[in-house]
Amino acid sequence: MSWIDFEIQALAIVVAVSCALPGAFLVLRRMALMSDAISHSILLGIVLAFFVVEDITHPLLILAAAATGVLTVALVEALHRTRKVKEDAAIALVFPALFSVAVILISRYAGSVHLDLDAVLLGEIAFAPFRRLELWGMDLGPRGLWMMGAILLLNLLAIVVFYKELKLSTFDAGLAAALGFSPALVHYAFMTLVSVTAVGAFDSVGSILVVALMIAPPAAAYLLTDRLPLLLVLSGALGAVSAVSGFWLARGIDASIAGSMAAMAGVTFLLALLFAPDRGVVAGVRRRARQRLEFAGVMLAIHVLNHEGGPRARAENRVEHLQEHLRWSPDFARKVVRHAQREGLIASGSGGELHLTALGREHARHRMLH
Numbered sequence: 001m002s003w004i005d006f007e008i009q010a011l012a013i014v015v016a017v018s019c020a021l022p023g024a025f026l027v028l029r030r031m032a033l034m035s036d037a038i039s040h041s042i043l044l045g046i047v048l049a050f051f052v053v054e055d056i057t058h059p060l061l062i063l064a065a066a067a068t069g070v071l072t073v074a075l076v077e078a079l080h081r082t083r084k085v086k087e088d089a090a091i092a093l094v095f096p097a098l099f100s101v102a103v104i105l106i107s108r109y110a111g112s113v114h115l116d117l118d119a120v121l122l123g124e125i126a127f128a129p130f131r132r133l134e135l136w137g138m139d140l141g142p143r144g145l146w147m148m149g150a151i152l153l154l155n156l157l158a159i160v161v162f163y164k165e166l167k168l169s170t171f172d173a174g175l176a177a178a179l180g181f182s183p184a185l186v187h188y189a190f191m192t193l194v195s196v197t198a199v200g201a202f203d204s205v206g207s208i209l210v211v212a213l214m215i216a217p218p219a220a221a222y223l224l225t226d227r228l229p230l231l232l233v234l235s236g237a238l239g240a241v242s243a244v245s246g247f248w249l250a251r252g253i254d255a256s257i258a259g260s261m262a263a264m265a266g267v268t269f270l271l272a273l274l275f276a277p278d279r280g281v282v283a284g285v286r287r288r289a290r291q292r293l294e295f296a297g298v299m300l301a302i303h304v305l306n307h308e309g310g311p312r313a314r315a316e317n318r319v320e321h322l323q324e325h326l327r328w329s330p331d332f333a334r335k336v337v338r339h340a341q342r343e344g345l346i347a348s349g350s351g352g353e354l355h356l357t358a359l360g361r362e363h364a365r366h367r368m369l370h
């Protein structure tokens with residue numbers, strides 16, 4: 001592995017963790033669409049600032065882009081407060097308008113600079129190591145790595161210092177207001193942080209990967225845990241895994257690095273969606289199958305209790321007759337009987353008839369009364 005490969009992966013990891021940390025709160029606030037809106041609308045601020053300074057490396061571009069991100073949030077909420085449109089519709093109205101204006105300005109007045117639409121949407125992290133930060137004649141590494149490292153520290157500092165405020169305003173804005181916090185102030189400060197993060201990552205990885213890294217790893221982490229501190233750690237870890245695995249996937253198939261990282265972020269979420277211990281699809285299927293089996297075991301116990309001591313008990317309380325009386329398939333009937341036997345509800349006699357145990361009789365009578 002070359003030194004450039006190492007720098008690309010280091011930058012990708014820093015970008016992924018920087019995006020995933022505020023993205024976790026976006027997912028918890030159910031504001032995932034807002035990351036898409038901000039990551040696209042900031043382009044207008046970049047373009048307008050470029051027309052003023054005519055330098056794509058000038059700090060004013062970052063400030064203007066962050067301000068545009070906050071403006072996007074303000075416009076969306078202003079539209080939503082009119083009660084004429086829902087929040088998702090307000091987002092769909094605001095960010096395409098701002099983004100399309102930026103695209104028109106780029107195509108008309110900035111077609112010869114590094115503000116082309118491919119760079120805007122997809123980015124090219126492979127070029128990041130060639131944009132170096134040099135101070136006093138010393139090469140300090142990729143400029144993007146230093147910028148995103150500073151943003152990562154800013155995000156960590158903000159989350160640690162204002163953890164209580166962020167947690168309260170995220171889960172219970174009413175309680176936050178009652179305790180003297182301003183939910184609106186916390187909200188706009190947080191959205192400013194999201195905007196700064198999106199702006200910093202924008203130049204290296206493009207808007208599509210920014211959205212993917214802000215939402216997919218936190219969404220996957222949300223499926224794995226209910227604890228906020230662990231969710232934050234998992235979000236950053238899954239983002240880093242997506243970045244590194246995406247890099248090696250791109251290298252192996254000679255494809256877009258940013259596109260491969262976004263794809264691996266999607267794969268990470270898909271794996272969590274399928275195999276999360278409690279909220280995954282597989283766990284849900286198993287839980288429903290177990291509940292169906294448990295309910296069928298109760299029905300079996302009640303069936304045996306109803307015929308217990310009757311003249312046709314030996315004939316009725318046999319596995320072969322369950323299909324006729326309970327409308328079960330032979331395979332399912334045998335499965336229910338095995339489950340009930342494991343639970344200690346049913347026992348089989350020498351002739352194959354089913355008998356309730358003391359536990360099973362008590363369980364059946366309890367269910368019939370309730």
